[in-house]
Amino acid sequence: MPITLEKLxxxxxxxxxxxxxxxxxxxxxxxxxxLLALIGHTGSGKSTLAQHLNGLLKPTAGRVLLxxxxxxxxxxxxxxxxxxxxxxxxxxxxxxxxxxxxxxIGFGPRNMGLSEQEVEQRVHEAMDKTGLVYDEVGEKSxxxxxxxxxxxxxxxxxxxxxxxxxxxxxxxxxxxxxxxDFLLSDIARLHREGTTVVMISHSMDDVARLATRVAVLEKGxxxxxxxxxDIFTQVDRLTAMGxxxxxxxxxxxxxxxxxxxLPPCYLxxxxxxxxxxxxxxxxxxxx
Amino acid sequence: xxxxxxxxxxxxxxxxxxxxxxxxxxxLTMAFIVCVFLVGSPLGYLPIAAYLAWATWMARLPAKMxxxxxxxxxxxxxxxxxxxxxxxxxxxxxxxxxxxxVTQEGLYNAIHFSLRLIFLVIGSSLLTLTTPPVTLxxxxxxxxxxxxxxxxxAHEMAMMMTIALRFIPxxxxxxxxxxxxxxARGADFTSGxxxxxxxxxxxxxxxxxxxxxxxxxxxxxxxxxxxxxxxxGRTRLHVLxxxxxxxxxxxxxxxxxxxxxxxxxxx
Numbered sequence: 001m002p003i004t005l006e007k008l009x010x011x012x013x014x015x016x017x018x019x020x021x022x023x024x025x026x027x028x029x030x031x032x033x034x035l036l037a038l039i040g041h042t043g044s045g046k047s048t049l050a051q052h053l054n055g056l057l058k059p060t061a062g063r064v065l066l067x068x069x070x071x072x073x074x075x076x077x078x079x080x081x082x083x084x085x086x087x088x089x090x091x092x093x094x095x096x097x098x099x100x101x102x103x104x105i106g107f108g109p110r111n112m113g114l115s116e117q118e119v120e121q122r123v124h125e126a127m128d129k130t131g132l133v134y135d136e137v138g139e140k141s142x143x144x145x146x147x148x149x150x151x152x153x154x155x156x157x158x159x160x161x162x163x164x165x166x167x168x169x170x171x172x173x174x175x176x177x178x179x180x181d182f183l184l185s186d187i188a189r190l191h192r193e194g195t196t197v198v199m200i201s202h203s204m205d206d207v208a209r210l211a212t213r214v215a216v217l218e219k220g221x222x223x224x225x226x227x228x229x230d231i232f233t234q235v236d237r238l239t240a241m242g243x244x245x246x247x248x249x250x251x252x253x254x255x256x257x258x259x260x261x262l263p264p265c266y267l268x269x270x271x272x273x274x275x276x277x278x279x280x281x282x283x284x285x286x287x
Numbered sequence: 288x289x290x291x292x293x294x295x296x297x298x299x300x301x302x303x304x305x306x307x308x309x310x311x312x313x314x315l316t317m318a319f320i321v322c323v324f325l326v327g328s329p330l331g332y333l334p335i336a337a338y339l340a341w342a343t344w345m346a347r348l349p350a351k352m353x354x355x356x357x358x359x360x361x362x363x364x365x366x367x368x369x370x371x372x373x374x375x376x377x378x379x380x381x382x383x384x385x386x387x388x389v390t391q392e393g394l395y396n397a398i399h400f401s402l403r404l405i406f407l408v409i410g411s412s413l414l415t416l417t418t419p420p421v422t423l424x425x426x427x428x429x430x431x432x433x434x435x436x437x438x439x440x441a442h443e444m445a446m447m448m449t450i451a452l453r454f455i456p457x458x459x460x461x462x463x464x465x466x467x468x469x470x471a472r473g474a475d476f477t478s479g480x481x482x483x484x485x486x487x488x489x490x491x492x493x494x495x496x497x498x499x500x501x502x503x504x505x506x507x508x509x510x511x512x513x514x515x516x517x518x519x520g521r522t523r524l525h526v527l528x529x530x531x532x533x534x535x536x537x538x539x540x541x542x543x544x545x546x547x548x549x550x551x552x553x554x
Contacts, residue, residue, distance in 0.1 A: 018299075056467045079473055087471040094461075095468040097493035107490065111473030143497070157472060 001164050001196075003030040003053055003085070007062035010048055014060060022048040024220040025062070030165070035187075035197045037207040037228075040217035041242050046200045047090065049217070050167050053198065054085040083112055086163030090170045092154030096142040101132070101153050104142050108161040119160075126160035130186055148179025155186070165196040172203065184210065208232055208246040208266045216243070232266035296356060298416045303532055304346035305417045309426030311533040316414045318540050323406050325544075327551040329395070332402045334546040338539070339409055346417050356412035357405065367404055371397035420452045429527055442518025450506070458499060465494045 010023040022045045030036055030053075038046045051057040052064050055071050055078045064071050071081055089095065098104035105126055109119040127134050130152040137145065142153050151171075158166070171187065172180045188210055191197045201207050207214060207228065214231040216224035218241050224231055231238070235245050235253040245253075248271040252262050262274045304312075319338075326332055343353055357364070375393025382389040415423070428445030435441050466476060469490045476487050 051467065054471060056470060079475065082471055082473055087468075089464065089468045089471070092468065094498055095465055095472075095490075095494050097490045107469075107474075108472035111475070161472065 001067050001084070002032055003165065004065040004068075005029070005049075005052070005062070006065060008049075008052060008059050008064065009061040010045075010052065010057060011060045022220050023052075023059075026222050028215060028222060028225065030196060030198060031213075032196055033191075033194060034212045035191045035199065035210055037211035037214045038198065038200045038217060039202070039204070039207060039214060039243060044217040045220040046217055047169055048220075050087060050169050050198065050200060053165070053167050054082045054087050056082075056087070079111075083108070083161045084163055085165045085167060086158040086161055087167045088155055088158050088169065088171060090173060092158075093142075093147065093150035096150060096154060096157075099141060100139050101127075101142050101145070102134075102138040104153060105156045105160050108157055112161060122160045122162070123156075126156035129159055129190065130156040131182060132156060146179075148175055148182070151175060151179065151183065152186075155183070159190075163195070165198065166190060167198045169200045170202065171199065172201070172206065202244070204232070204244045204246045204249075205268075208248070216241070228266055229264065233264045296352075296412060296415045297419050298348060298352055299419075300347055302345065302347040302417070304342065304413070304536075306532065307417075307536055308527055308529045308533045309418055309422045310429050310527060311529060311536060312414055312418060313423070313426050313430060315536055315540050316411055319410045319543075320407060322540070322544055322547055323403055323410065325547055325551060326403070329398045329402060331547060331550045332406060334543060334550065335406050338543045339406065339413070341539075342413055346413065348413075348416055352416060353409055353412065356416070357408055360404070360408055364401055364404055368397045368401045371400055421449055424448045424452065425523075425525070425527065442521070446518070454499075454502070457502070458495065461498055462491065462495055465491055465498075 005026050005028045008023055008026040008028075009021070012018070012020045012022055026049065038049065040046050048057065052059060055064070055076075058072050066081065066085070070076065071078070096104050098107065102123055105123045106119045109122045114122070123138075124134055127138070132149070132152055137149065137153075142150055145153065155171070168187065172183055175183065184206055187197060187199065191210070199207075199210070211228050214224075214226065214228050215222060216231065216238070223241070224234070224237070232246055232249045235249055238245050246266050246268075248268045249266045252265060252271055255262060260278075262271070262278065265271050265274060307315075323335060326335060343350065372389055372393050373387050375390055375396050377390035377392025379391035380388055381391055381394065418426075424445050427448075428441055431439065431444070432441045466474075470476070474487060474490055476484070476491070478484075479487065
């Protein structure tokens with residue numbers, strides 16, 4: 001069930017003095033089963049793009065196709081679409097409202113018109129997937145929980161709808177390192193189990209570790225797109241855009257400037273291997 | 288959706304009218320309103336209309352913006368016109384349809400009062416279109432500060448208004464975001480019976496209140512940590528200044544008064 005963006009443009013408040021173009025002529029296809037990372041500077045249009053994927057925003061020009069169908073057609077069922085493409089906003093814990101965690105996670109499934117029994121089952125599953133213990137927090141108020149737990153409740157609220165495609169807008173922003181690692185391993189597991197994931201992130205190391213493909217936005221335009229190996233080796237170009245690069249890419253780049261050329265890599269483990277190999281080789285040369 | 292809410296009607300461009308001292312602008316608007324009430328006949332609105340046209344031109348505002356400010360009032364305007372037209376007193380009958388009669392005096396009043404309403408609205412929106420709300424509050428604070436003598440909390444009032452105004456776009460944005468987040472979970476804000484729709488607002492209102500209280504707490508803390516303790520002895524970053532252009536504006540309204548009063552007497 002691929003999503004295709006065709007010449008997508010979006011302008012906020014068109015025709016007013018506050019007019020602002022957020023997206024410009026984007027062509028991008030999200031393939032089944034991939035984990036696509038969207039990176040770019042603040043204000044580059046990442047969040048705007050994410051909100052087009054489930055029809056919350058309508059393109060000013062261009063089309064969004066899901067399975068070849070234009071999702072903004074007059075007769076399209078946009079509500080059904082939102083259950084298929086689950087969108088988790090930035091700081092999703094700010095959307096929690098119910099008296100208990102259980103009810104809040106059940107909000108989506110209940111809107112789908114499922115029976116109470118099915119809702120209950122989905123809540124259980126979603127809590128399992130996000131590492132929440134039903135008997136522990138199920139009856140608690142979401143406002144009693146820690147920030148990291150609230151974030152997981154919000155994520156569970158979207159997962160409970162069993163979307164085919166999961167769109168995450170900066171899922172780890174503002175979390176402490178432990179909560180962050182938990183959440184990232186949840187996301188990695190969901191992806192492994194077959195969910196297509198689109199993730200917006202500022203953390204290049206997370207992206208390097210998880211993504212199967214990376215798309216770079218700058219000022220509303222799609223400027224780079226490809227596997228992380230292709231993107232993160234272009235250190236100078238990313239840096240010129242004001243973007244960070246994974247630590248391994250940075251170190252490799254700095255070593256190269258010193259005349260130590262290693263094979264292309266962007267993951268710390270690979271870099272460590274290359275270095276170890278070279279150091280051993282160097283030792284062998286000396287003797 | 289909610290993003291369309293612009294704060295007040297402020298039209299952000301630069302013009303001589305935008306740059307006037309807000310205090311002078313407030314006083315001029317009040318003077319203008321009084322002036323509109325001094326007009327005695329429909330013909331007397333000519334100088335008023337000319338003055339507004341000139342002021343709009345000076346403010347570099349598109350005429351469309353001015354007309355748009357009339358939109359919320361169209362119902363009231365129609366009522367004013369129709370009531371005066373059909374239920375006016377007077378003897379010179381123009382038309383009779385059953386118990387409804389249109390008299391010459393009725394027609395005259397209908398036109399007179401409708402024009403008065405139109406010019407009042409356009410005149411006051413000229414103030415809100417050319418002055419950012421926060422500047423407006425600054426001007427108001429300065430104008431009512433003499434009342435501090437009788438313990439009127441001028442600074443506190445202005446600070447409250449400024450904070451409230453400052454947070455309208457923030458909360459609107461927040462509401463928009465929460466609404467989208469709940470829509471992403473299948474919430475439906477637009478269909479259903481009145482009761483269903485009221486219930487559908489709960490997932491919006493609860494998070495919105497939670498966030499408003501959190502923001503209020505943060506703001507209070509931030510103000511405290513910068514040693515805020517009320518208006519006493521507080522200096523301003525932007526000191527309001529009255530200059531030559533302000534006195535020119537005052538002069539222009541004085542001319543308007545002269546013309547209107549002369550017309551009321553001789554025309």
